[in-house]
Amino acid sequence: MNQQIPHTNWGLVHSIPRPIPDWNAQILEYLFLLGVTLWMGAHTTSALLVAPLVLKVSPPTLEMSLLLIKLIENLGYIASAASGILLLTTVGMHLMQLRSRRTILLQLGLILVMTIAAVLPILWLVPKLTALLRMAALADGQMPETSLDVLTRIVAGIGTVGALHLFFGAILASLGVRRSYRYI
Numbered sequence: 001m002n003q004q005i006p007h008t009n010w011g012l013v014h015s016i017p018r019p020i021p022d023w024n025a026q027i028l029e030y031l032f033l034l035g036v037t038l039w040m041g042a043h044t045t046s047a048l049l050v051a052p053l054v055l056k057v058s059p060p061t062l063e064m065s066l067l068l069i070k071l072i073e074n075l076g077y078i079a080s081a082a083s084g085i086l087l088l089t090t091v092g093m094h095l096m097q098l099r100s101r102r103t104i105l106l107q108l109g110l111i112l113v114m115t116i117a118a119v120l121p122i123l124w125l126v127p128k129l130t131a132l133l134r135m136a137a138l139a140d141g142q143m144p145e146t147s148l149d150v151l152t153r154i155v156a157g158i159g160t161v162g163a164l165h166l167f168f169g170a171i172l173a174s175l176g177v178r179r180s181y182r183y184i
Helices: 023-056 062-095 101-138 145-176
Strands: none
Touching: 023 062, 023 101, 023 145, 062 101, 062 145, 101 145
8 A cells, every 4th residue: 555656757847949040030020010010000090089079070172182192192202211121121031041931922912902902092092082182272262062972082092001910910920920930
């Protein structure tokens, strides 16, 4: 009846090797996440804060419409700059072999979709809106009903594009997080 408990090494502490600091890779990944944050932040703020506040204004004015056009243009410029940062850092990640080829292709695809969604309104929507607002300005500053309908659709479109950027940006941010470290 005198059984002995087998001896275990649970009390031993094993040292974990320290990661080798790879400063170039860390700076590259930081810039990638900074670009994603800039892109997501600008579009999400406009979608969740600016667009709902604009819709609360009862009679939309000509000045408010001009400000919305400027907002769409500025969002496109911010997206273009962030897209450049993301493309350069993604190419750098590929050259430094920090991500698999499939992950790099997924990142490039998401960046392309987000760039098109951000720049297309500048190329297609802003000229049409500017022409519509010029016609409204010629009519003694009175906004016709069609202009109000278009304005409401634009604000809803800003919200939709912002939600898309939030979703795709969250995926890009998760792809930019380092999953493995090199050890000594």
